[in-house]
Amino acid sequence: xxxxxxxxxxxxxxxxxxxxxxxxxxxxxxxxxxxGMEELYRVFSRGVRFYLCRxxxxxxxxxxxxxxxxxxxxxxxxxELREPDRLMGYVRTIVRRQVAAQIEDKVQSRKQAFDLDWGxxxxxxxHNPEQAAxxxxxxxxxxxxxKSIAPRDREILIRFYLWEQPAEQICTxxxxxxxxxxxxxSRAKARFGELGKRKVTRRLVPFSERNWREIPLKK
Amino acid sequence: xxxxxxHHATDDVLELYAMNRLSGPELDRLEEHLLICQSxxxxxxxxxxxxxGVRAGGAALEDMREQPRWRWPKLGWGLGLAAAAMLVLAxxxxxxxxxxxxxxxxxxxxxxxxxxxxxxxxxxxxxxPLAVILDLQGLPQxxxxxxxxxxAGGKPVVRSNHVSQNNQLRASLEKGLQAGAYFVRVYAVxxxxxxxxxxxxxx
Numbered sequence: 001x002x003x004x005x006x007x008x009x010x011x012x013x014x015x016x017x018x019x020x021x022x023x024x025x026x027x028x029x030x031x032x033x034x035x036g037m038e039e040l041y042r043v044f045s046r047g048v049r050f051y052l053c054r055x056x057x058x059x060x061x062x063x064x065x066x067x068x069x070x071x072x073x074x075x076x077x078x079x080e081l082r083e084p085d086r087l088m089g090y091v092r093t094i095v096r097r098q099v100a101a102q103i104e105d106k107v108q109s110r111k112q113a114f115d116l117d118w119g120x121x122x123x124x125x126x127h128n129p130e131q132a133a134x135x136x137x138x139x140x141x142x143x144x145x146x147k148s149i150a151p152r153d154r155e156i157l158i159r160f161y162l163w164e165q166p167a168e169q170i171c172t173x174x175x176x177x178x179x180x181x182x183x184x185x186s187r188a189k190a191r192f193g194e195l196g197k198r199k200v201t202r203r204l205v206p207f208s209e210r211n212w213r214e215i216p217l218k219k
Numbered sequence: 220x221x222x223x224x225x226h227h228a229t230d231d232v233l234e235l236y237a238m239n240r241l242s243g244p245e246l247d248r249l250e251e252h253l254l255i256c257q258s259x260x261x262x263x264x265x266x267x268x269x270x271x272g273v274r275a276g277g278a279a280l281e282d283m284r285e286q287p288r289w290r291w292p293k294l295g296w297g298l299g300l301a302a303a304a305m306l307v308l309a310x311x312x313x314x315x316x317x318x319x320x321x322x323x324x325x326x327x328x329x330x331x332x333x334x335x336x337x338x339x340x341x342x343x344x345x346x347x348p349l350a351v352i353l354d355l356q357g358l359p360q361x362x363x364x365x366x367x368x369x370x371a372g373g374k375p376v377v378r379s380n381h382v383s384q385n386n387q388l389r390a391s392l393e394k395g396l397q398a399g400a401y402f403v404r405v406y407a408v409x410x411x412x413x414x415x416x417x418x419x420x421x422x
Contacts, residue, residue, distance in 0.1 A: 019255065047254035088251040095254075107373060110402070110415075132357060135275075142276025161270050162277035163362065164238065164408060186230075189269050196272055 019043070026084035029076045041069060044091055055099045068098055145195045153188035160185060228252060228259045230266075237266045239409055278360045324348035324391065329403055329416035342421045345398040351418075353388040353405060358413050365406040366390055368418075371399060380408075398422045 028036025052064050072094050081090050146154050159165045171181050235241040325343045368377040381388045403416040
């Protein structure tokens with residue numbers, strides 16, 4: 001059985017942990033029950049934070065998460081959520097609107113800043129020196145890891161992730177069946193992830209300990 | 220008790236999502252599920268870590284391969300090249316190296332900077348052909364970039380794909396731009412905005 005199919009089977013058969021009853025939760029929030037707000041936060045806070053951080057970055061994350069929950073709670077109390085069972089979809093809609101609003105705010109403030117004090121260079125999307133150093137180091141680790149995996153595995157990863165080629169094109173150009181491609185990609189990803197972790201761990205081990213581990217025993 | 224979205228995301232779905240290739244009802248279902256499932260959030264983060272690692276490492280490897288290696292030319296070729304170079308220089312000095320006149324493209328270098336802007340920086344004229352050079356220093360090195368020029372209202376004016384050379388992108392706008400304020404944006408092929416520059420064109 002292919003590794004990926006095995007993973008899919010496991011993922012599909014594994015139910016998520018018990019969720020609250022959405023209807024009860026919505027009712028509590030409508031009644032302004034503090035337990036309801038607490039439960040709403042407990043269920044959704046990590047996911048909302050994850051989504052917002054992924055879309056907008058870590059800046060002002062706490063405030064944005066807080067704003068999201070306030071918006072959701074107020075909307076529920078105004079009766080805007082017609083179907084309590086659709087609470088997850090509703091929260092998602094609110095979060096997406098938050099993201100869109102933030103992006104629109106940024107665009108508008110950039111336009112205003114440009115009008116007030118224009119120049120040839122406005123925004124540096126790059127990193128500060130510390131972040132640049134971290135990025136450089138991560139890149140070096142990634143290069144070493146790619147060099148250490150099998151050439152065919154490396155090619156599959158680069159074609160898929162860097163060149164963003166579709167599976168069909170990769171199969172055609174590398175002479176693979178779809179099954180082979182899925183298996184090799186799964187293996188390559190596992191290998192890349194494993195080696196990447198090892199290299200990061202090696203860097204964190206104190207020098208003296210690392211040396212001690214590497215001295216082979218002579219027989 | 221009502222249960223919704225009882226199953227976790229498959230590896231394939233997370234992969235598609237990380238590559239911005241998921242859409243429609245499947246996207247809706249996954250994003251709703253990610254709001255409440257820590258396990259799938261962690262799996263997505265791991266997937267994105269692999270994606271970013273391969274992109275960073277792969278781009279660096281490609282850049283290493285593309286660096287031309289200097290080799291000393293063979294003696295005969297070397298002497299011939301030297302003679303040709305001297306001939307060009309001689310003609311150049313003879314002609315006085317007169318600048319070209321007419322509608323030569325204005326070279327505009329766009330670079331990211333911190334602090335005050337240079338008030339004396341060149342401003343192209345409306346309708347003048349432009350050769351825009353974008354400094355990519357500090358950005359991830361990718362095999363290809365997307366370039367977009369939008370006007371002050373955010374409306375796209377130019378869109379094109381480019382390959383970087385020596386950490387720069389060069390784009391020709393043969394008809395130039397109308398007077399006004401513009402933003403020049405550089406994206407990764409995936410659509411991620413990497414950097415934005417401002418550009419003003421005078422009447």
